[in-house]
Amino acid sequence: MRFSPEPPHRHGQFDHGASARTGVLLVNLGTPDAPDRKAVRRYLAEFLSDPRVIEIPPILWKMILHGVILNVRPKDSAKRYESIWTPEGSPLMVWTQRQTARTQAWLDEQGHHIAVRYGMRYGNPSIASVMTEMRAEGIERILVVPLYPQYAASSTATAIDCVGRWLAKARNQPEVRYLRHFHDDPGYIEALAHRVESFWAERGRAKKLVLSFHGVPMRSLELGDPYHCECHKTGRLLAERLNLTRDEFEVTFQSRFGAAEWLQPYTEPTLKDLASKGVDSVDVFCPGFVGDCLETLEEIAEEAREAYLHAGGKDYRYIPALNDTDPWIDALGKLILSQVQGWPTLANDRSEARAAERAVQREAALHVGAID
Numbered sequence: 001m002r003f004s005p006e007p008p009h010r011h012g013q014f015d016h017g018a019s020a021r022t023g024v025l026l027v028n029l030g031t032p033d034a035p036d037r038k039a040v041r042r043y044l045a046e047f048l049s050d051p052r053v054i055e056i057p058p059i060l061w062k063m064i065l066h067g068v069i070l071n072v073r074p075k076d077s078a079k080r081y082e083s084i085w086t087p088e089g090s091p092l093m094v095w096t097q098r099q100t101a102r103t104q105a106w107l108d109e110q111g112h113h114i115a116v117r118y119g120m121r122y123g124n125p126s127i128a129s130v131m132t133e134m135r136a137e138g139i140e141r142i143l144v145v146p147l148y149p150q151y152a153a154s155s156t157a158t159a160i161d162c163v164g165r166w167l168a169k170a171r172n173q174p175e176v177r178y179l180r181h182f183h184d185d186p187g188y189i190e191a192l193a194h195r196v197e198s199f200w201a202e203r204g205r206a207k208k209l210v211l212s213f214h215g216v217p218m219r220s221l222e223l224g225d226p227y228h229c230e231c232h233k234t235g236r237l238l239a240e241r242l243n244l245t246r247d248e249f250e251v252t253f254q255s256r257f258g259a260a261e262w263l264q265p266y267t268e269p270t271l272k273d274l275a276s277k278g279v280d281s282v283d284v285f286c287p288g289f290v291g292d293c294l295e296t297l298e299e300i301a302e303e304a305r306e307a308y309l310h311a312g313g314k315d316y317r318y319i320p321a322l323n324d325t326d327p328w329i330d331a332l333g334k335l336i337l338s339q340v341q342g343w344p345t346l347a348n349d350r351s352e353a354r355a356a357e358r359a360v361q362r363e364a365a366l367h368v369g370a371i372d
């Protein structure tokens, strides 16, 4: 069938009027189902087959991916995942689930009827499966929130593409909005500052604050991806909020993949350089990751620490990501409310909605047999 089957028709449930429900779909990258070679291979095969992530001629890349990378990388990556896996699962999954539950509770407390769900771009639960479930629950207005503060084609755009592909198959499309980025949102910057300040209040301050963002290929900047500028803007706003002078912080880029040049300066060489110049204590924070994951817990909190200490540094402190801290949940809740404006979500909107629903049902009773 060309279009996906629709949920069973009920008069009034899908009238796109005031009775339709509103939902938020938080989207994250996704993570393997288990920290083993097989699951990591399956995850990497999906991730690295995405043309938004690897922009080289597809036939050439398919040969490299299936001939080399998927034979070598899954084993190494599985070891790295194993070192950060928790009894509840992959940290990226655990934090996304907690953020979803806490955002739901925050919106409920404010009296808004908004269903909060999460989906993953790669792996499970897929964006498509969650969109289908949301429709089946009668959710007809969906705000999509990629959990990436800074817009990048390889993270944000690919998530939106995926929503678009689901929509292209739907007969009765829900109303969809999406949040493009929130790199300079005051609530997000405040949540970051709060995280750094509470760490400093407990542990004191190092000589330098290194703000490490996930990298992307340099070519994407040259081709017009705004990611680089958005990372720098986040860094500047956070530093201003913390009253730091220009020499008290650095913005760096981590997680380089492949041989091409990525955004510079790279995190690990910068840390080694700082150590060799006598900057013997550093605080390292990753503002671009709203939840801790492989790239923060293993690459930054472990690997980069070793490199820094090996190069002569003395005190290396990793500041955890926003995770489910109160100021971040507050910021996320407010971002959601600002984006759903005009959609009925309050209790009195709902009673109006219920009245509208009853009217539709009365109307439906008049033409029973015409549709059902």
Ligand SMILES: C=CC1=C(C)c2cc3[nH]c(cc4nc(cc5[nH]c(cc1n2)c(C)c5CCC(=O)O)C(CCC(=O)O)=C4C)c(C)c3C=C
Binding pocket: 029, 030, 031, 032, 044, 052, 053, 054, 073, 077, 090, 092, 148, 152, 154, 155, 214, 215, 216, 217, 255, 257, 288, 289, 293, 294, 295
């Ligand atoms: C901040 C958002 C991210 C951007 C932009 C991004 C670009 C990007 N990533 C790769 C390759 C890999 N990234 C991997 C892990 C990973 N990446 C992000 C976020 C962004 N990536 C996160 C949150 C994670 C962690 C996932 C987890 O399970 O915890 C990996 C997988 C691990 C590994 O084998 O190293 C790869 C590969 C590219 C090529 C790219 C831009 C072109």
Ligand SMILES: [Fe+2]
Binding pocket: 214, 255
């Ligand atoms: Fe990545």
Ligand SMILES: [Fe+2]
Binding pocket: 228, 229, 230, 232
């Ligand atoms: Fe820039």
